[in-house]
Amino acid sequence: MDNNVSVFKIFVVEDDDWYNRLLVHHLTLNPDYEVTSFTSATDCLKSLHQSPDLVTVDYRLPDMKGLELLKKIKEHNNEIQVVLISEQDDIEVVVDLLKHGAYDYIVKSRDIRERLLNTVQNIRNRSGMQREIATLRKEVTKKYEYKNIIYGNSPAIHRIYDLINRATQTNITVMITGETGTGKELVAKAIHYNSDIAPRPFVAVNMAAIPKDLVESELFGHEKGAFTGANFRRIGKFEEANGGTLFLDELAEMEISLQAKLLRAIQEREIVRIGSNKPVSFDCRIIVATNKNLMESVKDGTFRQDLYYRLYGLPIEIPPLRERDNDIILLAKKFISDFCAENKLAVKTLTQSAVNKLKAYSFPGNVRELKSVSELAVVLTDGEEITADQIMTGGNDIIGELHDDNLTLREYNLRIVRNYMKMYDNNTKTVAEKLDIGIATVYRMLKEDKE
Numbered sequence: 001m002d003n004n005v006s007v008f009k010i011f012v013v014e015d016d017d018w019y020n021r022l023l024v025h026h027l028t029l030n031p032d033y034e035v036t037s038f039t040s041a042t043d044c045l046k047s048l049h050q051s052p053d054l055v056t057v058d059y060r061l062p063d064m065k066g067l068e069l070l071k072k073i074k075e076h077n078n079e080i081q082v083v084l085i086s087e088q089d090d091i092e093v094v095v096d097l098l099k100h101g102a103y104d105y106i107v108k109s110r111d112i113r114e115r116l117l118n119t120v121q122n123i124r125n126r127s128g129m130q131r132e133i134a135t136l137r138k139e140v141t142k143k144y145e146y147k148n149i150i151y152g153n154s155p156a157i158h159r160i161y162d163l164i165n166r167a168t169q170t171n172i173t174v175m176i177t178g179e180t181g182t183g184k185e186l187v188a189k190a191i192h193y194n195s196d197i198a199p200r201p202f203v204a205v206n207m208a209a210i211p212k213d214l215v216e217s218e219l220f221g222h223e224k225g226a227f228t229g230a231n232f233r234r235i236g237k238f239e240e241a242n243g244g245t246l247f248l249d250e251l252a253e254m255e256i257s258l259q260a261k262l263l264r265a266i267q268e269r270e271i272v273r274i275g276s277n278k279p280v281s282f283d284c285r286i287i288v289a290t291n292k293n294l295m296e297s298v299k300d301g302t303f304r305q306d307l308y309y310r311l312y313g314l315p316i317e318i319p320p321l322r323e324r325d326n327d328i329i330l331l332a333k334k335f336i337s338d339f340c341a342e343n344k345l346a347v348k349t350l351t352q353s354a355v356n357k358l359k360a361y362s363f364p365g366n367v368r369e370l371k372s373v374s375e376l377a378v379v380l381t382d383g384e385e386i387t388a389d390q391i392m393t394g395g396n397d398i399i400g401e402l403h404d405d406n407l408t409l410r411e412y413n414l415r416i417v418r419n420y421m422k423m424y425d426n427n428t429k430t431v432a433e434k435l436d437i438g439i440a441t442v443y444r445m446l447k448e449d450k451e
Contacts, residue, residue, distance in 0.1 A: 008124050009052040012037040013044045013069065014085070015062050019108065023056060023085070026113045027120065041069040048076045054103075054123055056116075059086030059093075067097060074101045081123045085112075149186045151334055152327035156319040160187065163316045168195040173266075173313030176289040181368035182318040184289040185249060191287060192245040200244030203284075205237050208250040215258055217274055220265070226275025238271045241284040251311075252292040256302060263307045286311070321366045328358055331367060335374035336386070348381055353388035361393040417445045 010033055014020040020037050027035045036052070038044040041064035044055065055073055059066035070082050081103045094105045104119050106112060150160055167174050168191055176184045185204060192202045210218050217226075221236030237246060254262065265271045266286060270279040288311050297303035321328060332350065340347050350358075354377070363369050373393055380390040417431065424430040432439045 007034045008032055008054070008120075008127070009050065010035045010120070011044055011047070011052045011055040013039075013041060013055060013061065014058045015039045016058070019058075022110075022112075023116070026116055030117075033120070040064075041072075044069065045072055045076075048073065048080075051077070052080060053127055054081045054083065054120060056083045056085050059084050059088050067100065070097065070100055070102055081127070083119060083123075085116075149190050150183060151331055152324055153330060154319075154325040154327045156324055157327065160316065160318060163314065164190050164194070167191045167314055167316070171195075171197075171285050173285070173311055174287045174316060175294075175312055175314070176287065176316045176318065177294075178289075178291065178318030179320045179364075179366055180291050181366035182320060183367055184291075184318060185247065187316060187318060188245070188247045188249075188287045188289065192247075192285070195285075197244055197285065201241050202245050202247065203237050203241035204247040204249060206249045208253040212255055215254065216261065219258075219262070220271045221273040221280075223273050223275035226273070230275065233273070236271060236273065238265060238282045238284065239280060242282045243284060245285045245287055248286070248288045250290060251288045252290045252294060252297050252303060256304065259304045259307050263304065263310055266310060286313075321363045321370060328363070328370065329355055331370055332358055332374045335371045336378055339375045339378050343378075345378065346384060348378055348384055348386050351385050351387050354386050354391050357388040357391045357393065363393075414445055414448060417442060421446070 010027055012020060012023045012027070012035060014023060014037070017039070020039065024035050024037050027033050036047070036050075038047070041057075041061045044057075057066045057069050057073075061069065066084050066086065070084070073080055073082055078101070082101065084097050084102050084105045085108055086105075087108050097105055103123060106115055106119065150157060150164075164187060174188070174191060176187050178184050188204070189202060192198065205218065207215065217230075217234065217236065219236045219238060221234050221239060222230050224230060224233050268279075269283065270281045272279050294303055294308050298305045298308050321331075329350070336348055336350070339345075358370075358373075365372075373391060376392055377386045377390040380392070381387075417435070420431045420434060421428075424434065428439055428442050432442050435442075
């Protein structure tokens with residue numbers, strides 16, 4: 001047997017000894033099938049703890065009708081597939097069995113082999129896909145467990161855990177607020193991946209990142225020829241998220257002229273693509289986020305009041321890092337440990353001076369900034385301990401220049417080299433050693449920086 005192929009357990013329940021042996025013979029031709037036979041429903045039920053993948057059931061058993069056994073098997077474990085095998089060919093009986101969860105119904109005959117083996121193979125393929133999906137779902141759910149994505153032990157964070165848990169129990173609209181860098185999208189993903197619709201799409205849209213003239217097309221889609229450059233039909237994010245979650249980030253950046261269309265779409269649960277008059281229905285959960293006070297936006301006329309109240313739903317306010325007690329140090333230690341593990345470095349610890357410096361800083365960039373500061377500290381540290389000198393916060397040239405989400409990788413590299421040259425008095429050899437790159441590479445990058 002191939003060691004990479006899992007055993008597929010099959011129970012055969014058939015009181016006719018000859019036919020029982022016939023079914024077992026056909027099934028055991030496949031070495032990956034582990035087949036156990038029974039001549040009564042009672043014996044089969046006593047062995048269900050062995051968790052078979054499939055049970056073939058004779059419709060007319062001496063101690064129980066096939067339908068009753070089917071129901072009991074499904075009550076024990078609905079994941080077990082059941083195939084009924086009998087001389088009975090009454091269509092009403094077959095339909096009734098299928099309604100109660102039978103995978104298939106096969107009429108008894110001497111040449112049953114091909115039909116039987118094809119059915120079992122189809123069940124096995126389906127079972128394998130379901131196991132794979134279940135495994136992936138567990139991995140995703142574990143990844144987005146509350147404590148894995150929003151790390152901390154402050155009362156404020158425990159309050160966030162409670163609200164996320166409440167949000168997963170229903171499909172209520174959720175409004176997430178908080179400063180930039182606090183982790184609003186992570187909270188949205190935690191809600192989605194811990195809810196019943198976890199296998200369905202999670203579609204995130206950053207309203208601030210989309211050119212204003214393309215927002216409507218991005219959200220609602222367009223038909224071919226709707227405008228210059230529309231060379232094909234495109235579905236929007238609402239349709240893409242159908243059955244799952246649509247996350248609208250930086251909602252306050254949406255033009256007020258489009259807010260009316262968004263309100264109508266959410267209320268009517270349908271959108272109209274640009275260039276079409278035909279409404280398209282959708283069914284998705286809505287989660288929105290903003291770093292602004294939307295009520296203030298309502299007061300100054302940049303956000304519709306009716307849309308605000310339609311989206312308010314369950315409010316989740318993520319506190320800034322400076323209001324999270326000792327979470328700064330907990331997070332810093334986690335970021336340092338993770339970064340060391342990812343880069344196969346010896347774990348580095350924070351000295352008391354480093355801890356004091358971290359606690360004294362307000363972190364306007366919140367968790368995102370702390371992560372950058374922590375990882376940079378590891379890079380700047382030669383020994384096993386990180387001191388206050390390696391904690392680059394506030395106006396420091398390195399962190400000030402590097403903390404920019406709009407930089408390209410090339411720009412990051414150039415700025416890192418430039419700042420290292422400042423730190424080590426333009427000593428190219430030392431910079432090359434610290435960055436673990438060749439001296440020629442340093443010279444080349446400095447040349448590019450001047451061009």
